Amino acid sequence: xxxxxxxxxxxxxxxxxxxxxxxxxxxxxxxxxxxxxxxxxxxxxxxxxxxxxxxxxxxxxxxxxxxxxxxxxxxxxxxxxxxxxxxxxxxxxxxxxxxxxxxxxxxxxxxxxxxxxxxxxxxxxxxxxxxxxxxxxxxxxxxxxxxxxxxxxxxxxxxxxxxxxxxxxxxxxxxxxxxxxxxxxxxxxxxxxxxxxxxxxxxxxxxxxxxxxxxxxxxxxxxxxxxxxxxxxxxxxxxxxxxxxxxxxxxxxxxxxxxxxxxxxxxxxxxxxxxxxxxxxxxxxxxxxxxxxxxxxxxx
Numbered sequence: 001x002x003x004x005x006x007x008x009x010x011x012x013x014x015x016x017x018x019x020x021x022x023x024x025x026x027x028x029x030x031x032x033x034x035x036x037x038x039x040x041x042x043x044x045x046x047x048x049x050x051x052x053x054x055x056x057x058x059x060x061x062x063x064x065x066x067x068x069x070x071x072x073x074x075x076x077x078x079x080x081x082x083x084x085x086x087x088x089x090x091x092x093x094x095x096x097x098x099x100x101x102x103x104x105x106x107x108x109x110x111x112x113x114x115x116x117x118x119x120x121x122x123x124x125x126x127x128x129x130x131x132x133x134x135x136x137x138x139x140x141x142x143x144x145x146x147x148x149x150x151x152x153x154x155x156x157x158x159x160x161x162x163x164x165x166x167x168x169x170x171x172x173x174x175x176x177x178x179x180x181x182x183x184x185x186x187x188x189x190x191x192x193x194x195x196x197x198x199x200x201x202x203x204x205x206x207x208x209x210x211x212x213x214x215x216x217x218x219x220x221x222x223x224x225x226x227x228x229x230x231x232x233x234x235x236x237x238x239x240x241x242x243x244x245x246x247x248x249x250x251x252x253x254x255x256x257x258x259x260x261x262x263x264x265x266x267x268x269x270x271x272x273x274x275x276x277x278x279x280x281x282x283x284x285x286x287x288x289x290x291x292x293x294x295x296x297x298x299x300x
Contacts, residue, residue: 003018003124003125003128003155003253004018004124006018006157006177006181006184008170008173010170013096013098013100013101014096014101014102014103015100015101015159015160015170016157016158016159016170016173016174017103017157017158017159018124018155018156018157018158018184018253019104019121019122019123019124019155019156019157019158019187020104020121020122020123020124020126020127020134020153020154020155020156020251021119021120021121021122021152021153021154021155021156021158021185021187021189022119022120022122022134022137022138022141022151022152022153022206023117023118023119023120023151023152023153023189023192023193023196024040024117024118024141024142024146024148024151024208025116025117025148025149025150025151025193025194025196025197026116026117026146026147026148026149026197026210027114027115027149027197027198028114028116028147028149029084029113029114030083030084030085030087030111030112030113030114030116031081031084031085032147033116033147034078034079034084035145036142036145036146036147037074037078037109037111037116037118037146037147038074038075038078039141039145039146040118040141040142040145040146041074041075041107041109041118043137043140043141044105044107044118044120044141045071047105047137048095048105048107049071051095051105052066052093052094052095052105052106052107053065053066053094053095053096053097054066054093054094054095054096054099055070055091055092055093055094056091056092056099056162057073057089057090057091058088058089058090058091058110062099063099066093073091074089074091074109077089077111078111083111084113085113086113087111087112088110088111088112089109089110089111089112090109090110090111091107091108091109092106092107092108092109092161092162093106093107093108094106094107094121094160099160099163100160100163101160102121102158102159102160102161103158104121104122104123104158105120105121105122105123106120106121106158107119107120107121108121108161108189108190110190110193114197115194115197117189117193117196118141118146119189119193120137120141121156121158121187124155127250127251128250130250131246131249131250134153134206135206135237135244135246138153138206138208138237138239138244139237139239139244142208142239142240142242143239143240144240144241145240146240147210148208148209148210148211148239148240148242149196149197149198149210149212149213150196150197150199150200150201150207150208150209150210150213150275151196151208152185152196152200152201152202152203152204152206152207152208153204153205153206153208153244153251154183154184154185154204154205154206154251155183155184155185155205155251155252155253156184156185156186156187157174157177157178157184157185157186157187158187159174159187159188161187161188161189161190161191165285166285166286171285171286171288172286174186174187174285174286175286175287178286178287178294179256180255180256180257181253181254181255181256182253182254182256182261182262182265182297182298183204183205183251183252183253183254183262183265184253185204186284186285186286186287186294188284188285191282191284192282192284194279194282195277195279195295196277197277197279198277198278198279199213199275199276199277199278199279200213200272200275200276200277201276201277201295202269202276202294202295202296202297202298203245203247203265203268203269203272203298204247204251204265205246205247205248205250205251205252205265206244206245206246206247206251207244207245207247207268207272208239208242208243208244208245209223209239209242209243209244209245209272209275210241210242211240211241211242213242213275214241214242214243216274216275217272217275220236220238220243223236223243223245224236226271227245227267227268227271230267230271231264231267233247233248233249233264234246234247234248234264234267234268245268245272247264247265247267247268248264252265262298265298266298266299266300268298269297269298269299269300270298270299270300273299276295276296276299
């Protein structure tokens with residue numbers, strides 16, 4: 001199947017679709033993390049603000065069309081010392097024609113002391129011909145500024161987490177895609193990112209490691225040397241004090257029915273297995289009985 005064929009509609013609205021996502025998590029105190037969180041936000045808005053059509057915060061009852069004031073909420077919140085000491089903030093922007101349509105480009109973020117993440121959802125064709133747009137964004141948005149714990153970048157199934165749990169038929173469809181095409185992320189990043197606070201959730205096309213995880217593997221040069229010996233197609237990019245591990249020239253989704261279980265993802269997964277988070281997983285839509293097995297799909 002072509003990526004554009006991974007799509008489900010309800011009442012003529014897109015409710016599941018293939019996407020490309022970049023997620024970065026931070027376990028740093030908010031007073032230290034704020035400049036990097038703001039920088040990531042600004043890098044996204046510089047590129048995609050004009051396309052955004054709707055937003056909702058964690059305290060709003062309904063979605064609204066974004067105004068200048070809406071775009072200033074994140075900078076204003078991060079500038080307030082009381083928020084950084086004990087606050088919590090969540091906002092989601094997307095580009096759908098309706099509030100239920102989670103259409104990329106989109107940005108979901110959550111801020112809390114030692115517990116923050118930024119999730120960017122982009123059209124799958126963002127990386128269809130070249131890795132450079134994704135690598136450039138990761139470098140610009142994270143680089144030396146974002147207080148990275150861990151993160152990832154790769155194809156995923158996009159859906160609107162703010163609309164509540166998926167209906168049974170959509171969970172069934174999501175599961176079918178995830179089981180057949182292991183290169184897809186599940187898309188429920190509010191449930192997944194917490195595992196990237198204390199390790200990695202699992203590997204993807206891009207696997208992002210912050211300073212502490214790099215040190216656990218013996219430093220960047222050790223990571224580069226080990227993975228270079230595994231495959232010349234695995235590239236380790238510097239990312240501030242961390243690294244971005246790229247598994248192959250372009251992201252893939254694989255197809256286990258045709259014998260493609262993404263060997264290069266397994267090569268990276270085996271090497272990073274000891275960094276996978278041991279936090280108890282939240283059960284994921286479409287994977288309620290085998291969430292942990294799904295996280296471990298590239299371990300061997």
